[in-house]
Amino acid sequence: MHATITLLPGDGIGPEVVAEGAKVLQAVARRSGHTFDVREALMGGCAIDQVGSSLPDETVALCRSSDAILLGAVGGPKWDNPRATDRPERGLLGLRKALGLFANIRPVAVHPSVIAASPLRADLLQGVDLLVVRELTGGIYFGAKTRETVDGEERASDLCIYTAGEIERIVRVACELARGRRGKVTSVDKANVLETSRLWRSVTSRVVAEEYPDIQLEHVLVDAAAMHLLRRPADFDVLVMENMFGDILSDEASMLAGSMGLLPSASLGSAPDDMETKQKPAPGKIGLYEPIHGSAPDIAGRGIANPLATILSVALLLRYSLGLDEEARAVEAAVNTVLERRQVTPDLAAAGEQACTTAEVGDAVVAALAEIGDPVQA
Ligand code: IPM
Ligand code: MG
Numbered sequence: 317m318h319a320t321i322t323l324l325p326g327d328g329i330g331p332e333v334v335a336e337g338a339k340v341l342q343a344v345a346r347r348s349g350h351t352f353d354v355r356e357a358l359m360g361g362c363a364i365d366q367v368g369s370s371l372p373d374e375t376v377a378l379c380r381s382s383d384a385i386l387l388g389a390v391g392g393p394k395w396d397n398p399r400a401t402d403r404p405e406r407g408l409l410g411l412r413k414a415l416g417l418f419a420n421i422r423p424v425a426v427h428p429s430v431i432a433a434s435p436l437r438a439d440l441l442q443g444v445d446l447l448v449v450r451e452l453t454g455g456i457y458f459g460a461k462t463r464e465t466v467d468g469e470e471r472a473s474d475l476c477i478y479t480a481g482e483i484e485r486i487v488r489v490a491c492e493l494a495r496g497r498r499g500k501v502t503s504v505d506k507a508n509v510l511e512t513s514r515l516w517r518s519v520t521s522r523v524v525a526e527e528y529p530d531i532q533l534e535h536v537l538v539d540a541a542a543m544h545l546l547r548r549p550a551d552f553d554v555l556v557m558e559n560m561f562g563d564i565l566s567d568e569a570s571m572l573a574g575s576m577g578l579l580p581s582a583s584l585g586s587a588p589d590d591m592e593t594k595q596k597p598a599p600g601k602i603g604l605y606e607p608i609h610g611s612a613p614d615i616a617g618r619g620i621a622n623p624l625a626t627i628l629s630v631a632l633l634l635r636y637s638l639g640l641d642e643e644a645r646a647v648e649a650a651v652n653t654v655l656e657r658r659q660v661t662p663d664l665a666a667a668g669e670q671a672c673t674t675a676e677v678g679d680a681v682v683a684a685l686a687e688i689g690d691p692v693q694a
Contacts, residue, residue: 317350319638322382324375324411326360327395327404328611329621329674330388336623336678337386337630340650343682344634344643347689359411360390360404360611370407376414384637385604386629389611404611413453417583417604418482419489420450421632422566424573429655433574433664436546443550444572447497449490450562452583454482455512457559478512478558483519489584490556491528500532500553504541504561516558538565545569566608575663576609577622580629582636603637605629619673622661624651627681650684657684 323338325331338354345352357375364370370390379385390404411417426434426444434441459475487503494501503520505513517535524533536544538561545552545565549572557565570576583604607625615621628651635644654660658669659680665671672680 317638317640318353319350319383320353320355320381321633322378322385323354323356324359324379324385324387325356325362326388326390326611327362327392328389328613328616330360330390330611332388332616332619332621332674333607333623333626334386334388336674336681337626339678340627340630340647340681340685341386343685344630344640344647347646347685348640348643350638350640350643359387359407361392361395363407364395364402364404370402370404371410371414376411379411379415379602379604382602384602384633386626386633387604387606388626389607389609391611392613392616394613409457412583412604413458415602415604416453416585417602418451418453419486419584419586420448420452420562421489421493421582421584422448422450422562422569422579422608423632424448424566424569424579426573427578427652427655429652429658430574430578430660430664432666435571436549440547440549441572445497446549446552446569447493447554448562448566448569449486449493449554449556450566451478451482451486451556451558452562453559454478455559476510476512476558476560478515480515480519483516484523487520487523487556488527490554491524491531494531494554495528498553499530501528501534502541502552502555503533503535504538504555504557504565505535506538506561507535508537512558520556541565542568545572570608575622577607577625577661577663578628579608579625580632581606581608582629582632584636601637603633605633605637619675620662620671621674622663623674623678624654624681627651627678646685646688647681649688650681653684653687654680 325334357378424446426441431438456474456476459477463472505516507513507517570579631644631647634640662671
C-alpha cells in the first residue's frame, strides 16, 4: 500500500510527540512493506508566527490531498491575547470543519501496568474499557458569537445549535462502534435544562429504536455522567455526546487511564465501518489523528513529554484511515510491552523510578514492534 500522510506538529510539545509518532509510522512501513509518503505542514501558533494565519490555505489543500493527518497539539500562552483576531485553536477548529470531521472517537483503556498512576482506586478501574464519541463540528463551538457593550456593560454570548441531522449521524457512529463492542450506548445530555439536549435525546431514542434495536441505550444527564465516570467507570461501553460535553468528559475520563499522555483520538467524517474495507480509502475518508492532551507549554522542549498518546493515535490512523488493522494491533501491542517494561516518561514513573525521555519511549516502541515480527499475511 502507498499512503500519503500529513504531519501537523503544531506548538509546545506537539513537535516532540509527533516526531515519535512519525518514527513508529516508518517502522510500520519497514516491517510490512507499505510506503508512507510523509510531509509536514503549519497549523496553530507556529503558523501564525511564520505565515500570519493559524490555518494557511496550503495546509488545508495538503490535508485534503492526504489519506490521513497526524496532529500534535496547538496553543500556548504566547498566543493567548484575548484581543487577538486569530488564535491557534481557531486553526484546529477550522480544519475539523473544513474536512467535515464530525465524529471524534476517544478510547479509554486502563493498562494494568500503569494502574497506580491513576488517582482512582485500582478496584474501581478493573475492566474499564470505554469509548467517548464526541460530536466535533457543531454545538456551542461553532454557533454565532457576540461581544458587545450595552449600557456601559460588556456582554458576550455563544449560541449552541444542533440540527437533527447532525445528531443522527453521530449517534449512528456510536451505535456502529458499540456493535463491535459490548452493544451499549450511553447518551449524555442536559435535557432537564437545554433545548438542544431535548432534541438530542429524542433524535437519539428514535435512531436507536428504528435502526439499532439491538443496542442497549441509556440517557444520562451530563452532571451525573461526570460523577458516574468516577464512581462506576467500568459500566460504560460507548458514550455519545455533543461537542463541549465531550471535550470536558474526555479529559475527565483520561484520568482513568492514569495520564492524559496515554489517550489517542480519531476525528472522522463518516462511520468507521465504511472504512473497514482493508483497501486504500476512497477520497473524502480523510481522518485526523491526535493525542487528546494539549501543547503543555510548561514542559515543552524538555524531552519529557509522553509520546504514547500520539503513537496510539498512529494505531488509530492505521486502522481507520488505511484499513491496516493488523499493523494497528501490532503498534498497540508494542505500547503494552513498553508499559509492562516500565519504559515510561515521568508522568507515569513511580516515585524513585528512573524515567525515560520522549525519544527513548519512541525508540522502545519501535524495538518492541520489531520483536513482534512480520505481520501474518491475511
Ligand atoms: C480537544 C482540545 C480542543 C477542543 C482545543 C485545543 C480547541 O481541547 O481537542 O479536546 O476544545 O476541542
Ligand atoms: Mg479538550
